[in-house]
Amino acid sequence: MMLRAFWHRMLVSALALGAAGAAIAHEMRPGFLELRESDATTYALLWKRPTGGEVEIRIAPVVPDGCRLVTPDQQQLTPGAIVVRGTLRCPGGLAGKTIRIAGLETTMTDVLVRVQHADGRVESRLLRPPDPAFTLGAATSGSSRALSYLQLGVQHILLGVDHLLFVLGLLLIVRERWMLVKTISAFTVAHSITLAIATLGYASAPLVPLNAAIALSILFLGPEIARVWRGESSFTIRHPWVVAFAFGLLHGFGFASGLTAMGLPHSEIPLALLLFNVGVEAGQLAFVLLVLLLERAFSQLQIVWPRWVQLLPGYVVGSLGAYWTMQRMVLL
Known part of the structure; x- marks a missing residue:
């Protein structure tokens, strides 16, 4: 029952992200x-x-x-x-x-x-x-x-399908609620750090290689999801918060691209940074809550999905991660 509910909570999110993914990933650059x-x-x-x-x-x-x-x-x-x-x-x-x-x-x-x-x-x-x-x-x-x-901030995360797909991949790996809270919090802290560093001008990352690295982070989760299916273990499965923190640093530079390219007046940068980050976190939290609510709804309905449907969310994460990685490597 727990495994079925676990896959139920991913199905609609994976379908929605997969349908929109290749077309709009990272076009939300103001x-x-x-x-x-x-x-x-x-x-x-x-x-x-x-x-x-x-x-x-x-x-x-x-x-x-x-x-x-x-x-x-x-x-x-x-x-x-x-x-x-x-x-x-x-x-x-x-x-x-x-x-x-x-x-x-x-x-x-x-x-x-x-x-x-x-x-x-x-x-x-x-x-x-x-x-x-x-x-x-x-x-x-x-x-x-x-x-x-x-x-x-809200629109940058909700239209940044690659960022949401990474979060979805984490949800596919993490099963325990407390570990999920720990993992999402680590991702949040990490991308908040690099968002602030990049926006304030202390560091930067070239956009095209950065986008390729973000795609690679999604592809990285594909094999880990397959290990979960087989009941295997790995460092990522045992300590997902560490992986979330490490890749969150990359994603933070991606979020910062929504502000740094604008060249805001110095007097407004602190306000813009704070509220943009709040918007990103609000959008991310809304996505996670949506997935959890879907899990609860499907578990209450007790729908029995075919095996291929249960595997679909993981294949969406891995396939789009591979597609974006190859696409962005070509751009390099």
Whole structure:
């Protein structure tokens, strides 16, 4: 009964992740548009478009009506982003003008827009594919900006299928509730450490090799899941929290890519780091709770699954881990 419930709790999660996996893994890399007012009609423009993932994100800001962008061709390539700097001239200012991100509606990413006015007012908005534009004209409260960072964190983990698949692999290996708590906590602590280190600028990891290493961490869990099926043991099965901590350090650099490529103002980095991390943890916890609730529901229904269905979650983890590893090694 325990083994059946153990596999029940994985089935729906594995199917959902497998269906979405290859298409959207790591496309959730937010863009960043900043406009700083230098006088009543002139704004310094900074645009960062994320790069380096499996899916090329083709988005660009649209100059508001009546405005003109000067030196729009000054670009530079930085880790994880293409940076464009220029000067936006808008007779009469930006009040009432509409900022729009072309191409955003065809992606699965977001763009954080930040407008710093000369009088100290800040307007900030997180633009999403269903709503790629907003009209300027009012200051944004600190709570509104905080909510944007929190939402970025939640979306980064829930759309980061590779991260969720790693967590699912851990759930397939760990059977005892206390060990599960210990393992998930170790993963959380580890990726929180490297998320903070990378966001604060103390360390960094090249995006393409990092993505390949994250895929390899998922592939690593495949044989361990097979050992659980056969009733065998290994260091990972006996001490899953150690493996979760070690690979969590890698995944933390992956989470940090959602913030470091944006180039936030130094004054907002501590707030952004804290709330982004809270959002990541909230999304991860929601996923784990969903799996546990599915386990309870299936055990109450006492559904008898065919053998191939019971093995499906493990094959999803191993197969997608292998696919992503080969795909990202080719990108190297």
